[in-house]
Amino acid sequence: MDDSTLSLIQRALQEDIGPGDVTSRYFLTDHLRSTAQLVAREPGIAYGVEVAETVFHQVDPDLTLRRLVNDGQTFAAGDVLMEVAGRTRSLLTAERTALNFIQHLSAIATQTAAYVRAVQPHPVQVWDTRKTTPGWRSLEKAAVKAGGGVNHRHGLYDAVMVKDNHLAANGTLETLQQGIDAVRATHPGMRVQIEAATLEQLSAFLTLRGVDMILLDNMTPATLREAVRINAGRLWLEASGGITLSSIGDFAATGVNAISVGALTHTVRALDLALDIP
Numbered sequence: 001m002d003d004s005t006l007s008l009i010q011r012a013l014q015e016d017i018g019p020g021d022v023t024s025r026y027f028l029t030d031h032l033r034s035t036a037q038l039v040a041r042e043p044g045i046a047y048g049v050e051v052a053e054t055v056f057h058q059v060d061p062d063l064t065l066r067r068l069v070n071d072g073q074t075f076a077a078g079d080v081l082m083e084v085a086g087r088t089r090s091l092l093t094a095e096r097t098a099l100n101f102i103q104h105l106s107a108i109a110t111q112t113a114a115y116v117r118a119v120q121p122h123p124v125q126v127w128d129t130r131k132t133t134p135g136w137r138s139l140e141k142a143a144v145k146a147g148g149g150v151n152h153r154h155g156l157y158d159a160v161m162v163k164d165n166h167l168a169a170n171g172t173l174e175t176l177q178q179g180i181d182a183v184r185a186t187h188p189g190m191r192v193q194i195e196a197a198t199l200e201q202l203s204a205f206l207t208l209r210g211v212d213m214i215l216l217d218n219m220t221p222a223t224l225r226e227a228v229r230i231n232a233g234r235l236w237l238e239a240s241g242g243i244t245l246s247s248i249g250d251f252a253a254t255g256v257n258a259i260s261v262g263a264l265t266h267t268v269r270a271l272d273l274a275l276d277i278p
Helices: 004-015 022-027 051-057 090-119 137-146 164-170 173-184 199-205 220-232 247-253
Strands: 033-040 065-069 082-088 126-127 160-162 192-198 213-217 236-240 258-260 274-275
Touching: 004 137, 004 220, 033 090, 051 065, 051 082, 051 090, 051 258, 082 090, 090 137, 090 247, 090 274, 126 236, 160 247, 164 192, 164 199, 173 192, 192 199, 192 247, 199 213, 199 220, 213 220, 220 236, 220 247
Parallel strands: 126 258, 160 192, 192 213, 213 236, 236 258
Antiparallel strands: 033 082, 033 274, 065 082
16 A cells, blocks of 8 residues: 555544544443444445555554455445454444545445446546545545546646646647647657647647647537547547536447546445444
């Protein structure tokens, strides 16, 4: 586990426990021991199992954990994902933080898998976005991959994305070409993408050298099909903007290469998982 994830776990525990779990301290004796089960109340795809295990061990290294479902595996309602045994105080102190991580991350993996199924049989990738919970980006993007999605750029540093506000501020074809040439000189191999809101912009951007991909923003399926025709296979095309689970199939059928969906990470309902002491 990387240092940033461990630091996030430690901050989450400090946020919840503070100077101490007063309920467990005064209502559970120190000698009490229990075995708890992490149970699924609904089906899904697991992600965050290792994170949850780390939460328990950060609270009490002596807890014994038995993993029954691995990250990326599907589970059914009623399945036990993990068993944790040891001091009851420790189990209940770690419970909520462990659940917060695994419920949220498993929800992302599960929702991503639903979007990936919805684009079949078209050969289009489902991409995530930077619309992530601050501090959680690496975990949330890993959960997207576990659900069969593809990670878009991780941040502002690993790919070029010239968006509408860049274009509004300084978006002539001449300045765009100068910027692309400078990126190619200083960051060879970095992906360069430009956002187009109209077919006219798309046609103009196809005249530029060094562009890898065009983001087609808020276009209807009919307009996207025309964009695919105009592009004629020259560049990768990404569709984005207001695409839902119920509509993504129509967008996938247009012939674009990728569809990015912010809802994979910013609009998820935590899966119904619970820690039960039988």
